[in-house]
Amino acid sequence: MRYAHEVDKVRTAERALMARLPEGTLMRRAAAGLAAVCARLLSSGREVGLGVYGAPIVLLVGSGDNGGDALYAGAGLARRGARVTAILAGAKTHEGGLAALRAVGGRAVPATDEAGAAAEIDRADLIVDGMLGIGGRGGLREPYASLAVRAADSGAVVVACDLPSGIDASTGQVDGPAVQADVTVTFGTYKPGLLVDPGARHAGVVELVDIGLGPYLPDPDVCAPRGDDVAAWLPRPTHESDKYRRGVVGVLAGGEAFTGAAVLAVGGAVHGGAGMVRFASSEHPVELVRQRWPEAVTTVIGDSLDQVGRVQAWVAGPGLGTDERAEALLAQVLATDLPVLVDADGLTILSRRRDLLWRTPPTLLTPHAGELARLLGTDAAEVEARRLEHVRRAAEELNATVLLKGSTTVIAEAERPVRVNPTGTPWLATAGTGDVLSGLTGTLLAGGLPAIDAAAAGAYLHGLAGRLSADPNGAGAAPISAYDVVDALPAAFRTLSA
Ligand SMILES: NC(=O)C1=CN([C@@H]2O[C@H](COP(=O)(O)OP(=O)(O)OC[C@H]3O[C@@H](n4cnc5c(N)ncnc54)[C@H](O)[C@@H]3O)[C@@H](O)[C@H]2O)[C@@H](O)CC1
Numbered sequence: 001m002r003y004a005h006e007v008d009k010v011r012t013a014e015r016a017l018m019a020r021l022p023e024g025t026l027m028r029r030a031a032a033g034l035a036a037v038c039a040r041l042l043s044s045g046r047e048v049g050l051g052v053y054g055a056p057i058v059l060l061v062g063s064g065d066n067g068g069d070a071l072y073a074g075a076g077l078a079r080r081g082a083r084v085t086a087i088l089a090g091a092k093t094h095e096g097g098l099a100a101l102r103a104v105g106g107r108a109v110p111a112t113d114e115a116g117a118a119a120e121i122d123r124a125d126l127i128v129d130g131m132l133g134i135g136g137r138g139g140l141r142e143p144y145a146s147l148a149v150r151a152a153d154s155g156a157v158v159v160a161c162d163l164p165s166g167i168d169a170s171t172g173q174v175d176g177p178a179v180q181a182d183v184t185v186t187f188g189t190y191k192p193g194l195l196v197d198p199g200a201r202h203a204g205v206v207e208l209v210d211i212g213l214g215p216y217l218p219d220p221d222v223c224a225p226r227g228d229d230v231a232a233w234l235p236r237p238t239h240e241s242d243k244y245r246r247g248v249v250g251v252l253a254g255g256e257a258f259t260g261a262a263v264l265a266v267g268g269a270v271h272g273g274a275g276m277v278r279f280a281s282s283e284h285p286v287e288l289v290r291q292r293w294p295e296a297v298t299t300v301i302g303d304s305l306d307q308v309g310r311v312q313a314w315v316a317g318p319g320l321g322t323d324e325r326a327e328a329l330l331a332q333v334l335a336t337d338l339p340v341l342v343d344a345d346g347l348t349i350l351s352r353r354r355d356l357l358w359r360t361p362p363t364l365l366t367p368h369a370g371e372l373a374r375l376l377g378t379d380a381a382e383v384e385a386r387r388l389e390h391v392r393r394a395a396e397e398l399n400a401t402v403l404l405k406g407s408t409t410v411i412a413e414a415e416r417p418v419r420v421n422p423t424g425t426p427w428l429a430t431a432g433t434g435d436v437l438s439g440l441t442g443t444l445l446a447g448g449l450p451a452i453d454a455a456a457a458g459a460y461l462h463g464l465a466g467r468l469s470a471d472p473n474g475a476g477a478a479p480i481s482a483y484d485v486v487d488a489l490p491a492a493f494r495t496l497s498a
């Protein structure tokens with residue numbers, strides 16, 4: 001698991017640790033870690049390849065300690081022969097850092113010398129962004145904003161110090177231009193903004209440098225599971241397993257208008273490891289599901305679920321419609337004492353029937369930004385801009401575990417750190433992939449996973465299946481269909497059993 005803490009918690013922990021150490025120790029640790037990553041990038045051959053000696057390096061230096069880190073790291077690189085120029089962009093500059101750089105032959109130019117600064121940036125092999133760290137507030141002011149744009153256009157490798165300037169450390173919000181980093185070297189703990197879009201998109205590969213903060217950090221605000229976390233949660237069949245013990249998932253999906261959603265959700269469930277999938281719907285979707293998934297046990301229903309047989313969890317909503325019959329069926333599912341995943345049309349129904357959510361067993365909602373906006377009475381752009389805030393609010397207000405889909409999928413449950421999904425690809429943004437996710441995740445619920453683990457494991461495997469189907473051998477990506485994602489699920493599972 002990668003753990004992330006909001007700014008206030010980082011500051012409190014830093015204060016506690018600093019009180020026990022000689023002054024400047026933390027900054028030296030941070031700078032040493034940053035310099036080591038820069039040296040590795042310069043020497044790797046893959047990124048720049050010329051080594052540290054003689055390499056033209058530019059430091060973009062802001063007025064705070066983030067600039068101090070960059071200056072000390074730059075001094076370390078200059079000591080190894082790099083040609084380091086600091087562009088001083090803040091109203092003041094960290095004095096010790098600047099003196100250290102100058103002492104080993106580094107140069108400094110003020111950002112007010114626009115032509116000089118631009119020329120330095122254009123000839124740099126590597127740029128260290130030390131403009132803003134956790135002290136950044138709101139959109140970048142000048143000259144930071146122009147420097148961020150210039151750095152992005154330069155072709156140099158950009159390494160962000162602690163976090164890319166212009167992203168909000170605690171939320172990932174980006175307001176206007178922000179540094180686009182190839183690598184971010186972050187200190188002590190991850191920051192939520194490095195894991196959640198739009199901030200995460202700006203961070204590139206994130207490397208964590210240990211500065212000894214661990215013992216002083218409280219519970220994280222956000223965490224991102226790794227493959228071994230997911231592997232540990234997944235149920236595996238044993239010699240004692242039978243189809244009932246592995247978990248029977250009920251899928252209530254599809255109607256006369258939308259049939260594909262049902263076929264895809266059942267596909268996600270079948271390939272998600274269900275002992276059995278029971279599919280309940282009207283005649284036409286049942287016919288189609290039978291043709292495509294003979295494994296599923298189907299029941300044609302009217303407006304009651306009585307004939308369906310026992311299940312351990314329900315998936316309700318994909319293609320179900322939003323009329324009175326659909327509402328009555330959803331109400332029946334939510335009246336059971338079983339875990340229920342609600343998606344798509346089911347969520348639209350819930351936005352007018354929030355009372356259905358006042359139940360004790362686990363409820364997992366899987367909205368995209370538009371559906372969540374309807375549930376919360378806001379608009380989708382607001383949700384997209386502040387995904388963490390909205391997913392947390394939804395979990396509190398809706399008495400449910402909430403998985404918010406999109407460019408970074410985030411999962412919230414009351415009083416738990418938000419889980420951020422690290423897999424996925426924008427190629428998943430195609431109709432029907434959400435239905436696959438709901439079938440898959442519902443199966444994990446039926447297999448006995450707690451809602452938050454089922455959601456995190458489902459999102460992880462779904463994102464991996466998306467990547468594997470879009471770009472199976474790393475040779476280049478191609479468009480995928482939702483069916484391709486179903487087909488790639490076994491390969492995604494296999495990566496976790498190695
Ligand atoms: N406190 C500590 O113990 C440590 C801090 N470290 C570094 O210190 C950083 C935090 O340093 P600071 O607290 O000095 O804060 P920053 O260096 O992140 O920025 C603070 C300065 O930026 C200005 N500013 C804020 N928002 C702006 C905007 N949108 N546009 C332009 N200017 C803006 C502020 O007025 C202030 O002068 C961390 O991110 C990390 O890099 C590391 O050295 C590790 C140890």
Ligand SMILES: Nc1ncnc2c1ncn2[C@@H]1O[C@H](COP(=O)(O)OP(=O)(O)O)[C@@H](O)[C@H]1O
Pocket residue numbers: 344368404405406407408409424425426427428429430431432433434435436437462
């Ligand atoms: N920009 C993106 N980057 C990565 N994944 C995305 C992006 N946009 C959407 N997705 C993923 O694609 C899937 C789309 O689901 P959804 O919006 O419910 O579509 P549908 O209802 O058509 O199935 C979700 O898993 C979501 O996380």
Ligand SMILES: [K+]
Pocket residue numbers: 066129130131132133160161162163164165
């Ligand atoms: K920075």
